[in-house]
Amino acid sequence: MNLETLDTAIxxxxxxYLLRLGDDAxxxxxxxxxxxxxxxxxxxxxxxxxxxLDCLGHAEALLTLAGQVEGEGRTADDLxxxxxxxxxxxxxxxxxxxxxxxxxxxxxxxxxTYACLLYEALQQSVFEPLAGIAAxxxxxxxxxxxxxREWIRCLGDGTEESHRRTQNALDxxxxxxxxxxxxxxxxxxxxxAHIAPDMTALYSAWNAQVMTTLQEATLTVPENPPYxxxxxxxxxxTEHLGYLLAEMQFLQRAYPGAKW
Amino acid sequence: xxxxxILEALTEVRDPEIPVLxxxxxxxxxxxxxxxxxxxVDITPTYTGCPAMRTxxxxxxxxxxxxxxxxVVVHKVFREPWTTDWMTDExxxxxxxxxxxxxxxxxxxxxxxxxxxxxxxxxxxxxPCPFCGSEQTRQTSAFGSTACKxxxxxEACRQPFEYFKPL
Numbered sequence: 001m002n003l004e005t006l007d008t009a010i011x012x013x014x015x016x017y018l019l020r021l022g023d024d025a026x027x028x029x030x031x032x033x034x035x036x037x038x039x040x041x042x043x044x045x046x047x048x049x050x051x052x053l054d055c056l057g058h059a060e061a062l063l064t065l066a067g068q069v070e071g072e073g074r075t076a077d078d079l080x081x082x083x084x085x086x087x088x089x090x091x092x093x094x095x096x097x098x099x100x101x102x103x104x105x106x107x108x109x110x111x112x113t114y115a116c117l118l119y120e121a122l123q124q125s126v127f128e129p130l131a132g133i134a135a136x137x138x139x140x141x142x143x144x145x146x147x148x149r150e151w152i153r154c155l156g157d158g159t160e161e162s163h164r165r166t167q168n169a170l171d172x173x174x175x176x177x178x179x180x181x182x183x184x185x186x187x188x189x190x191x192x193a194h195i196a197p198d199m200t201a202l203y204s205a206w207n208a209q210v211m212t213t214l215q216e217a218t219l220t221v222p223e224n225p226p227y228x229x230x231x232x233x234x235x236x237x238t239e240h241l242g243y244l245l246a247e248m249q250f251l252q253r254a255y256p257g258a259k260w
Numbered sequence: 261x262x263x264x265x266i267l268e269a270l271t272e273v274r275d276p277e278i279p280v281l282x283x284x285x286x287x288x289x290x291x292x293x294x295x296x297x298x299x300x301v302d303i304t305p306t307y308t309g310c311p312a313m314r315t316x317x318x319x320x321x322x323x324x325x326x327x328x329x330x331x332v333v334v335h336k337v338f339r340e341p342w343t344t345d346w347m348t349d350e351x352x353x354x355x356x357x358x359x360x361x362x363x364x365x366x367x368x369x370x371x372x373x374x375x376x377x378x379x380x381x382x383x384x385x386x387x388p389c390p391f392c393g394s395e396q397t398r399q400t401s402a403f404g405s406t407a408c409k410x411x412x413x414x415e416a417c418r419q420p421f422e423y424f425k426p427l
Contacts, residue, residue: 043400043401043403043411046401046403046404046405047401047402047403050403050407053307053309053311053407054307054308054309054407055309056309057305057307057308057309057310058308058309060308060309061308061336061338128339129338131339132337132338132339132341133308133338135338135339135340135341136305136308136338136339136341136342137308139341139427140307140308140407143402146372146375147375147376147402149375150375150376151375151376154376
């Protein structure tokens with residue numbers, strides 16, 4: 001199935017889904033890019049900038065496709081720079097401020113584990129353009145996962161301070177993990193059409209992988225978290241997203257149509 | 261002009277980050293089709309976020325328009341995902357002569373880079389120095405100045421160098 005043979009009835013759900021995937025990549029990429037010039041040492045600064053660039057690459061591909069599926073002529077740039085916070089569909093986890101280095105690494109690890117499994121599954125999507133992007137993005141996300149996984153082990157099983165900071169980051173982030181695996185009508189429609197994967201199986205695999213690494217890192221997940229954050233997929237965000245967009249979209253808002 | 265001639269013309273387009281290589285020998289050009297008066301060129305990015313892609317796209321259009329094609333459409337395709345395996349032997353040798361250690365012939369068989377070189381026991385890929393050929397080299401960073409390269413150091417000639425990552 002490609003853009004020409006796409007069933008009209010499924011377009012709204014697919015557009016919505018592509019925004020979720022694209023916005024996750026875009027907002028996470030922006031948060032990573034904030035480290036440029038602030039990394040703990042030169043090589044790590046370069047590493048984080050590289051990861052940010054990959055995420056922006058995934059975002060461009062996914063949002064371009066979203067615009068094509070929508071069919072209203074919107075480009076990836078239109079979607080990135082001319083939507084307001086309530087129109088963004090990213091999970092709240094990726095919009096949280098970058099925090100300290102431990103926070104950034106824990107988030108990257110939790111997200112990259114999820115993204116690798118998701119892209120791996122999406123390679124089998126019957127919607128070919130999405131399967132193609134997934135196959136490409138997977139190769140890059142594997143680098144992210146190996147990088148952040150190695151860091152988690154070092155920081156968690158490191159000094160007293162690095163352990164404390166990493167454990168704090170995990171405690172803070174854990175309540176944002178549930179949203180990554182939420183299933184709603186949109187997702188159900190796409191799963192039935194074999195465009196999106198079954199999130200239940202994905203969650204089990206994610207949980208097993210994350211737990212193995214956290215154990216090696218001597219870290220523990222909060223027991224019985226009282227609450228899992230939700231709403232990002234419906235446009236309900238934390239107060240942090242607005243500030244992020246104010247910076248990211250400034251140029252296009254101040255000088256509409258400005259070109260590089 | 262046949263598609264083969266068009267492909268030949270496209271060898272004039274260089275990768276702006278690695279100007280010794282053209283986009284055909286890098287495996288970036290996936291297909292060329294001539295339909296009526298329009299040339300369609302399929303290209304695939306080396307990395308999705310590669311900032312050189314925009315320049316490459318506009319250079320393709322400029323080069324072909326200079327050859328008399330008014331209508332040039334560049335399509336970005338992701339399938340099959342680009343791999344360093346598509347680089348020609350000639351391209352690999354050009355890279356080495358330029359001072360960048362080329363990727364091994366088969367990316368699948370290449371040992372993984374070490375994510376954090378200073379924390380783990382060394383059991384790293386042997387990457388010969390592009391300057392002196394010594395295998396006494398070590399990885400200094402899995403990430404380099406562009407998404408496609410890692411940083412290495414040669415213990416024999418004391419030169420830092422870049423390594424084109426197998427992908």
